[in-house]
Amino acid sequence: MKTELDTRTKIVLAAMDLFWSKGYNSTSIADILSRTQLNSGSLYHAFPGKQDVLIAVLESYRDGLYPMLLEPAWEGVGDPVDRIFALLDRYRWLIVETECTYGCPIGSLALELHEADPVVRNLLAVNFTGWTKAIETCLEAAADRLPAGLDKAALAQFVLTTMEGGVMQARTHLDVTYFDRGVGMLRDHFDMLMARAARKPETA
Amino acid sequence: MKTELDTRTKIVLAAMDLFWSKGYNSTSIADILSRTQLNSGSLYHAFPGKQDVLIAVLESYRDGLYPMLLEPAWEGVGDPVDRIFALLDRYRWLIVETECTYGCPIGSLALELHEADPVVRNLLAVNFTGWTKAIETCLEAAADRLPAGLDKAALAQFVLTTMEGGVMQARTHLDVTYFDRGVGMLRDHFDMLMARAARKPETA
């Protein structure tokens, strides 16, 4: 089944990869054109400008969160807490696979684009929110094992923080163990929370 | 005392500010020149090229870690655990002061420079290591309040992770509370560690 790809789709796929590996500013339109084997006219027929390609990429990440990231990561993993660490393991795998050169595409773009357009900044925020909401769902599913008054939204954000900070340090040091230690600390955090919940259950 | 600044120093100071606010790639030599009121010849007399300005900036951050960042943040704060959170509060202050537009200069550069020169990458790593080593010193000074077998290096890295992840999310959402929640989670983590240490003291 040789799928004939839409011009827009071809561009978005190529741009996703290029923005991920080189960043937005360092990726030129010429890079996208040579990757897709298109001419500039075709690209500018499909998109008004470079920033609109970025917007399409971010929308694609947003829409692909479950089908492309979470569902594969959670396949065969039923326990909600395990799912959180399965997702982190997915990122670990990406780090190893790319020899610590790639990171989280959203995080990289978020720190690269300093004076971002409101639409772009909002899409970055939406991507983060989608991710943390998914973690929050896991935390709610595991609510019986966690302390009663726990701020689940804050903890979900903390999971994202651990992932982003770990990826950043692993990439800078070219060493996955910097990611692993962060995940290990988060594991400890969860263990302590669950131990606390087990010690005095059902209290507000 | 009107100090006449060295050309190199003037350039480094201007570049620190520009790289911080706009990033490395988005800062042009022309930006640095107009900021310093110098001509291109003077800059290229002081530095072989743009990347060498970046290297000087990173060396400046490395050398300024204690005098410019830690000592001011720790002034009047004796308790080692309080010092950790005083430092995080310093970053919080920067976020608020810049209306969530600036972040950690090292973290931003680390994620912006995807295919960084080895010298640059190493200087980024050195800056991270200097920071975490300082936190580690605090943890060692508070060792009596912490669990015996605690991996202090890992926890120190986790503090950096919390800071970087919090800054990233605060900047993306244009809202400091994303930073605050991360610091709150870390506070909980410390509280749980100290409670565990108090429960069963002096055990390995």
Add this chain to the structure above:
DNA sequence: GCGTGACTTGAACGATCACTCAAGGAAAGG
């Protein structure tokens, strides 16, 4: 006064950037 080295001047260079557009298919409906 004069030579010498350190530093500055700023126009100019080639490369590359995002982007444009007149011209040219290709397919479909009439």
Add this chain to the structure above:
DNA sequence: CCTTTCCTTGAGTGATCGTTCAAGTCACGC
């Protein structure tokens, strides 16, 4: 066969990038 519409072609635009360099200025030892 013609028209219309959609899409592609690719040379070309002006702007901006990092960088160069011949010429000029300046302080200082002789």
